[in-house]
Amino acid sequence: MQGQTWRAARWSARAAFAIALVIGGVPATAAAASLLVEADGLASKLADRMVVVLHVGSRAGYDKAHIPGARQITEEDVALPHDMARGDLMLELPDLATLRAKLESLGISDDSEIVVYAGSDTPLQSATRIVFTLDYAGLGAQTSLLNGGLAAWQMAGRATTAAAPQVSKGHLRDRPVAPVVADAAFVQSLSGRARHVLVDARAPVFYNGTEPTFGKRGHIPKAINIPFSSISDARGRISLPDVKRTFEAAGIRAGDTVVVYCHVGQQATAVVLAARLLDIPVMLYDGAFQDWATRNRGAVEP
Numbered sequence: 001m002q003g004q005t006w007r008a009a010r011w012s013a014r015a016a017f018a019i020a021l022v023i024g025g026v027p028a029t030a031a032a033a034s035l036l037v038e039a040d041g042l043a044s045k046l047a048d049r050m051v052v053v054l055h056v057g058s059r060a061g062y063d064k065a066h067i068p069g070a071r072q073i074t075e076e077d078v079a080l081p082h083d084m085a086r087g088d089l090m091l092e093l094p095d096l097a098t099l100r101a102k103l104e105s106l107g108i109s110d111d112s113e114i115v116v117y118a119g120s121d122t123p124l125q126s127a128t129r130i131v132f133t134l135d136y137a138g139l140g141a142q143t144s145l146l147n148g149g150l151a152a153w154q155m156a157g158r159a160t161t162a163a164a165p166q167v168s169k170g171h172l173r174d175r176p177v178a179p180v181v182a183d184a185a186f187v188q189s190l191s192g193r194a195r196h197v198l199v200d201a202r203a204p205v206f207y208n209g210t211e212p213t214f215g216k217r218g219h220i221p222k223a224i225n226i227p228f229s230s231i232s233d234a235r236g237r238i239s240l241p242d243v244k245r246t247f248e249a250a251g252i253r254a255g256d257t258v259v260v261y262c263h264v265g266q267q268a269t270a271v272v273l274a275a276r277l278l279d280i281p282v283m284l285y286d287g288a289f290q291d292w293a294t295r296n297r298g299a300v301e302p
Contacts, residue, residue, distance in 0.1 A: 039156035057119025065160040090264040109170035118149035124236040128269040138175040148237040182283040184297040198223040201268040209302035214293035218302040228267035261285035
């Protein structure tokens with residue numbers, strides 16, 4: 001009972017901090033503030049033993065410089081092995097037991113507060129893929145993204161290190177996965193689902209068919225285009241007002257549910273995160289255009 005009381009107090013304090021936060025010059029929603037953390041906010045939490053910081057990037061980049069206490073992770077660490085020659089899909093989520101074991105090896109437990117950031121050699125969408133995977137594993141409410149990644153941390157004058165921390169194995173209880181993944185059958189059914197919007201997160205040249213991908217040109221019928229690159233600026237920073245304008249310009253409104261895809265399930269996670277910032281229900285078509293095109297799931301239109 002004491003542990004439950006402590007946890008409740010911890011998350012209540014976090015929620016209160018979130019509601020008071022301001023992002024991009026406007027008051028942030030609780031969802032936005034709990035999903036994004038700035039360098040100063042992370043620095044104030046580093047001494048907390050329940051905070052687990054994940055550096056997304058190569059081992060070489062991690063060994064060169066990372067946030068003190070951070071543990072290194074890549075997208076492939078939490079994805080099924082694949083053989084393109086055999087027709088395997090890229091970046092598919094592993095079974096829950098395998099995923100849970102990997103997260104525990106990073107020191108993640110039920111009480112952890114997790115902060116994910118992109119390393120100096122890593123794009124935003126690699127970090128958002130890790131955030132999405134943690135959400136799928138049932139840890140979304142206690143996971144944040146460091147806005148601007150390692151570059152923002154360094155620009156704030158914060159120290160980095162080359163020393164890897166000693167990590168004790170965490171413990172995660174059995175829990176169901178979050179309903180954040182859509183398959184091809186669900187995408188095929190969207191025309192019969194009210195207030196569901198299909199979003200293609202690829203660059204416009206792939207969306208409009210100028211450039212082919214997986215042997216086909218164009219997009220899944222009725223998909224609208226919100227390029228993943230529109231979610232952040234050139235420094236990988238996310239502005240809540242800009243994200244709101246982007247979604248409004250695309251015609252997405254309160255009450256809509258968004259289903260997002262890209263090439264292989266990586267770039268789309270930036271748009272997934274953006275939808276969560278706006279409290280818009282969202283799912284990822286994890287098989288993405290690779291699944292749709294190579295397994296002939298349906299038509300493609302320019």
